[in-house]
Amino acid sequence: MQANIGTIDRALRVVAGILLIALSLFGVIGLWGWIGVVPLATGLFSFCPAYRLLGLSTCKRCQ
Incomplete structure (x- = not known):
């Protein structure tokens, strides 16, 4: 589960x-x-399954 939510x-x-x-x-x-x-x-886990499905990420350090 890689973070995909930014600050x-x-x-x-x-x-x-x-x-x-x-x-x-x-x-x-x-x-x-x-x-x-x-x-x-x-928000607490910094991971959104919907973002994963859509290929989105707001986490700049994770890209």
């Missing part, structure tokens, strides 16, 4: 994931907020 992309994914989960926990958006686990996990 800015990674930070945005982690923030978005935490935000969605927090909104769900506080009852603002309901259970759909738990979809935030996906961007959070991809």
Whole structure:
């Protein structure tokens, strides 16, 4: 599993994931907020399976 997510992309994914989960926990958006686990996990692992399938990479040091 080679990293394919760059620094800015990674930070945005982690923030978005935490935000969605927090909104769900506080009852603002309901259970759909738990979809935030996906961007959070991809941000933490610096790997996105969809990027791999599409041949994309935002990681400059990995190219």
